[in-house]
Amino acid sequence: MIYLDNAATSHPKPESVYKRIDFVLRNASANPGRSGHRMAIEANRVIFESRESVARLFNIKRPERIIFTCNATAALNLALKGLLQPGDHCVTSDMEHNSMVRPLKFLSQQGVNVHRVQASREGSLDPDEVSSAITCETRLIAVTHASNVIGTITPIDAIIRAAHNKEVPVLIDAAQTAGSVPIDVEALDVDMLACPGHKGLFGPQGTGFLYVSPKINLNPTVFGGTGSRSDLDRMPDFLPDRYEAGTLNTPGIAGLGAGAEFISSEGVDAIRAHEKHMLSRLIDGLLRVLGVRVYGTGDIERRAAVVSFTIEGMDPAVIGDRLDTDFGIGVRVGIHCAPDAHKVIGSYPKGTVRMSPGYFTTPEDIDRAIEAVGVIAADRDNRRHVPVSAPRPALPRGWGE
Template structure:
């Protein structure tokens, strides 16, 4: 089996992630931060270790400013809806995932206005368009780091600088990049960073997080038991407790820590190099196949290892089905929860077939996949 659906969730995970999850569940599966006994303390320390590792990876000064969430969507909702208030204006782009667009559009009825910047056919955004969209009440800019449809990489450092210049808060959706590309919240001026744990950070599903810059006023989405200030009937105002009510996903979070440690040990540069090599091999091969329409930048330097294509006039889900059932290659077809991005590409009707490369893919995987696409394309002609 060749798994090329890593943009949805990475598979497999490093063995140390499986082992860690099992170890937590079997050896100290207690409730962290609630009780004071040995197992509970060990669980609490494990969760703190993951915070520290993520802080190291993203250059976050204080690990307590990292909030663990259910997934990246949860983190995006918390940041967007917790920060924006009635009368505010927010800028985002047409390449965003529904986890950004739907919360932002949902806020319209609460009196939060938005501007969705159009992108070019390769998915690139023009910085001038962002700057021109700034209004007196613009309080937030939200962009992806890389499109989940075309892989198009956004110049987040430049957008961060632009936001800073105008005294606007900048939120980055790192769903497709955390764990593959360098992300430095200080240098890039990122005030809110949402990330999934189960994609390129190599952790288990049921994990994600939001970095909230010190002092930023973000209202929590949930209240409950925090294991702190239990005598008070109002939610405590300390981080991360304010945002982390209830029992966390201890095995998942500590497993995520093992994934992040694996990345720190391997080095982001090496991971990026490997994925770029495979991406280049794939793009170069695809360009030679007649009948294949490739979307996005077609440039490994300008796109994350995510490639969307169509073959002839075939339905994307039909091709994805054949890839799975005839060639045992897992891909994703359809709209990938990014309708405006498809509008940008002109693929809203038929969708695309998406191939997303992960750390554990090999050159052989890519060559076999190119071979399969070639065969399908010949059939389709």
């Protein structure tokens, strides 16, 4: 299969990730932070090393302020619900994923005032407009680092500077950039960074984290056992324990740590360069297909590895189905959990076809995807609805057919 759905979850993972998870699941999957026997201590060590590896990748000087979560959504929920109180004002954008939209909607029903700054049709957010939206009640600016629909990269450096000038902290949703676009937490002076473990960081699903700077004090949103200060009936006041109630996903976090180490070894710049190469090739090729419309900016430097397109007169769901069924190409179609972003770019309610290459995508994969889109578009033009003669790639054993 040609996998072009890395914006949803990266695949495949580096070999070291598979090996680390397998090893930990077999040898060190006792409960970290609870018991004191050798396997539990080793599980603890696994968590510790993974936290350190993630910290190195993002240049985080205080690794204990990395809170492991089950995904970026949980990280965003902790950041938003842990900080915002009724009466607070929060500035966000209309390019956000539902992982940001929905908790903010819930909080708005609790009395938090949410202001959405409009993005341009290319999905760009103007730092001046963000700054202008700040009021004396603004407690947080919460924005995505890159649109999950069209990949447009938000100028977070300028937004953070503008926000800090007014003493307002910033929460960055790095779901589409963590691991593939350089993020230096110290240099950017990031207040909170929410990341999935299973996308650009190459960990398994069920992993993610929230970095919380020493300037931010959140209320816990999940309460329970931590293995520390067990004599108390409240959460400990130190991190990461304060926000990590319940048994952690040790094998998953081990995989996340291996993913972070792989990225550090390869270099984020090298990963970014490869993804930009794939992105250029994909966009150039798609634009040559009659009837195809590609959304978002043409400036590759301002785009994460996400490409949304439509074929005039065709339902994205039909395109996605044909790509999978006739060509063995995995993409995502629809509104990608970001309805407002589609309203911005003019593709609501049908949405788009989204192709998201990754570090393991090859130029040949891209060429075959472009060729397949060409065939589907031509079929539409010729009103031919017959199966294409292109050979169908074999699926891995045990998959379908």
